[in-house]
Amino acid sequence: xxxxxxxxxxxxxxxxxxxxxxxxxxxxxxxxxxxxxxxxxxxxxxxxxxxxxxxxxxxxxxxxxxxxxxxxxxxxxxxxxxxxxxxxxxxxxxxxxxxxxxxxxxxxxxxxxxxxxxxxxxxxxxxxxxxxxxxxxxxxxxxxxxxxxxxxxxxxxxxxxxxxxxxxxxxxxxxxxxxxxxxxxxxxxxxxxxxxxxxxxxxxxxxxxxxxxxxxxxxxxxxxxxxxxxxxxxxxxxxxxxxxxxxxxxxxxxxxxxxxxxxxxxxxxxxxxxxxxxxxxxxxxxxxx
Numbered sequence: 001x002x003x004x005x006x007x008x009x010x011x012x013x014x015x016x017x018x019x020x021x022x023x024x025x026x027x028x029x030x031x032x033x034x035x036x037x038x039x040x041x042x043x044x045x046x047x048x049x050x051x052x053x054x055x056x057x058x059x060x061x062x063x064x065x066x067x068x069x070x071x072x073x074x075x076x077x078x079x080x081x082x083x084x085x086x087x088x089x090x091x092x093x094x095x096x097x098x099x100x101x102x103x104x105x106x107x108x109x110x111x112x113x114x115x116x117x118x119x120x121x122x123x124x125x126x127x128x129x130x131x132x133x134x135x136x137x138x139x140x141x142x143x144x145x146x147x148x149x150x151x152x153x154x155x156x157x158x159x160x161x162x163x164x165x166x167x168x169x170x171x172x173x174x175x176x177x178x179x180x181x182x183x184x185x186x187x188x189x190x191x192x193x194x195x196x197x198x199x200x201x202x203x204x205x206x207x208x209x210x211x212x213x214x215x216x217x218x219x220x221x222x223x224x225x226x227x228x229x230x231x232x233x234x235x236x237x238x239x240x241x242x243x244x245x246x247x248x249x250x251x252x253x254x255x256x257x258x259x260x261x262x263x264x265x266x267x268x269x270x271x272x273x274x275x276x277x278x279x280x281x282x283x284x285x286x287x288x289x
Contacts, residue, residue: 014220024226045070045246048079051092051111056090059083061139061286062110080106089115089124096289097128109133113284114174120277121172133289138150142240144221145178147205148233151185151262163190167201167210170252177239177279178214181255185262202281204233214239217251239279255279 030044052058059081066079076160089112096109102259119126146187147164164182168191175191182189192210195201201213202224215221217238225235235252238244255275259267267275 003111009046033097043073043075044077045073045075045079046107047082049092049096049099049106049109050081050083051086051089051096051109051115052084054081054083056112057139057287058089058110061137061288065110065137065288081108087114088112088118088189090118090123093128093130094125097161108136109289110289111287113281113287116212116281117172117174117176120274120281121176123172133287135287135289137286138284138287140283142217142238142244142246142251142279142283143174143177143214144217144225144238145181145212145236146215146225146233147236148208151187151236151258163188164212165210166191167195167204167213168193174282175214177275177282178212180275180278181239181259182212182273184267184269184275185259192271202228205233211238217246222250240283241285 012196047269048062050056050062051058054060062081067080068077084095086092093109093111093115093229096111099106104261115128116130117127119128119130146237164187166175166179166182166189170193171191173196179189179191189212192204195204195210198215198220201210201215204210205213207227215224228234237255237258238246238252240246240251240254242254244251244254246255256267
């Protein structure tokens with residue numbers, strides 16, 4: 001969108017096209033707001049729930065899109081925003097679901113993919129069905145797996161049964177795709193929890209507390225990776241599809257390609273389906289549902 005300074009790059013804004021996006025919003029948000037018979041300029045839009053605080057990625061995108069949507073749908077005022085607490089979007093998603101039975105339900109939900117990840121992982125806090133959501137806007141950002149580990153295990157390492165220590169925020173956190181990918185590669189990943197930020201994970205990697213970490217492919221990635229490579233650390237693969245547009249922006253090889261190179265076949269196990277679903281979810285920085 002023009003006129004907005006990006007807070008995080010590289011980041012791919014998947015707007016199906018302005019016309020398609022607005023057409024979808026027109027048919028979805030307008031009908032949900034129950035004002036389809038109102039004349040242009042006279043309707044008051046229903047609230048847009050933000051699964052996060054105003055300063056979050058979801059909050060920033062909601063602030064940007066709310067007046068644009070209102071203008072396209074010919075409302076007299078912008079969509080009011082209802083922000084919520086919680087880092088992973090579960091609180092906001094639950095609120096969106098519970099308010100659907102109101103006389104005027106919320107117009108939409110701006111939510112991060114971690115809310116979908118929580119549902120996939122069976123989080124007991126989840127009381128919504130993300131499969132009922134219709135996305136009209138998605139902002140993507142993949143992640144990269146970094147470490148000193150060799151992806152092809154030697155006979156000696158197999159006999160020793162040494163696990164690969166992976167720094168994660170929690171067992172079912174955004175690093176779950178990395179754990180699944182390493183397991184598919186036969187690396188016996190051992191998650192070590194408590195590393196909730198990139199800075200904490202980097203510190204643990206340099207200190208030798210963990211062998212592998214996951215980093216966001218953001219504006220800081222190139223600088224971080226350059227410094228890490230001086231210490232012998234390398235990007236192992238990215239949690240991204242083989243046709244990811246980020247590959248043209250310097251994203252390391254995707255997991256599918258690396259797996260094929262190491263195993264001489266394409267991944268097809270049920271665990272691979274789990275990797276694909278969780279990797280897709282965690283790559284969504286913000287989605288308008």
